[in-house]
Amino acid sequence: MDAIISFFEQLSSGQKLLWVFVCLSLSWLGEGTFPLVKMEYKKWKHAGVNLIFLSTSMIINVLFGLATVGIFLWLNNTQFGLLNVISLPTWAELLIAIMLLDFIAQYVAHFLLHRVKWMWKFHMVHHSDTKVDATTGTRHHPGDYIFRELFALVAILIGGIPVAYYVIYRICSIFFTYLTHANIHLPATIDKAMSFLFVTPDMHKFHHHFERPWTDTNFGNIFSLWDRAFGTMVYGDTTKIQYGLDVLDDKYDENVIYQFKVPFDGSIKTDY
Numbered sequence: 001m002d003a004i005i006s007f008f009e010q011l012s013s014g015q016k017l018l019w020v021f022v023c024l025s026l027s028w029l030g031e032g033t034f035p036l037v038k039m040e041y042k043k044w045k046h047a048g049v050n051l052i053f054l055s056t057s058m059i060i061n062v063l064f065g066l067a068t069v070g071i072f073l074w075l076n077n078t079q080f081g082l083l084n085v086i087s088l089p090t091w092a093e094l095l096i097a098i099m100l101l102d103f104i105a106q107y108v109a110h111f112l113l114h115r116v117k118w119m120w121k122f123h124m125v126h127h128s129d130t131k132v133d134a135t136t137g138t139r140h141h142p143g144d145y146i147f148r149e150l151f152a153l154v155a156i157l158i159g160g161i162p163v164a165y166y167v168i169y170r171i172c173s174i175f176f177t178y179l180t181h182a183n184i185h186l187p188a189t190i191d192k193a194m195s196f197l198f199v200t201p202d203m204h205k206f207h208h209h210f211e212r213p214w215t216d217t218n219f220g221n222i223f224s225l226w227d228r229a230f231g232t233m234v235y236g237d238t239t240k241i242q243y244g245l246d247v248l249d250d251k252y253d254e255n256v257i258y259q260f261k262v263p264f265d266g267s268i269k270t271d272y
Helices: 002-009 013-033 043-078 090-115 117-127 134-138 142-159 163-181 188-194 201-207 225-229 256-264
Strands: none
Touching: 002 090, 002 163, 013 043, 013 134, 013 163, 043 134, 043 142, 043 256, 090 117, 090 142, 090 163, 090 225, 117 142, 117 256, 134 163, 163 201, 188 201
16 A cells, blocks of 8 residues: 555646546547437547637646645645644545545635625636536636635645545546536446445536526536535436536637636526
8 A cells, every 4th residue: 555655646637638638638539439419529629629718727736736735845844734633544645634524625715606696607618518428627717726626725724634545546546527518428327336435427417507596506526425424416317417507608618718707797697
């Protein structure tokens, strides 16, 4: 186990980037082979738009990584945080770290992105995609992504989470992000069985329905436990799902300039 932890602790930026494209590529291939729904669209153009958002997220991620080097060192020197006051086997501490990060940096942050009006304006960009596929997982306005990174920092501090555990969490998070956004069909029995513990492709599609209340459900990223525990879980007939947002004009979903301006456009209304 220590060898595995050491490997992830020393993972280079290039290896992390490679993992992003491996997960994205496999999800893209999967949805091309076993599509959930047939969508008539220019797949490469759609991907190009969403990869522009990925590039801004990657820049933010690099800057965040540089800014948190000192924080990880401080946690190690001061022994601050939950994992530094308990003594458990490495696998148990790793599981606690992943669950804590998934809850705070994903579920709680995502819940607030839907509930706080100004945050929702940034998050609208993610939901404005009318052709949800694997690349939609990369579609985050910089303001949305910064907010998520700040919540990850909160989780790191609360948990006293070492850098290796954080890297493993990010590896898991990337995998689930692309898998659950992919336009991929899993047998209903398998998808539903998996959804009792994990977020699945079918489960996450309800979150991308164009109108509430479905839009405000299924906030989890890795574990479905949080949605089940807090009553935000929905699972039903995927044929009833329509992508996009009822408060945005669908014809601008691939207009990058328009999408970057959405949070600052006062003419765009929300239901809050």
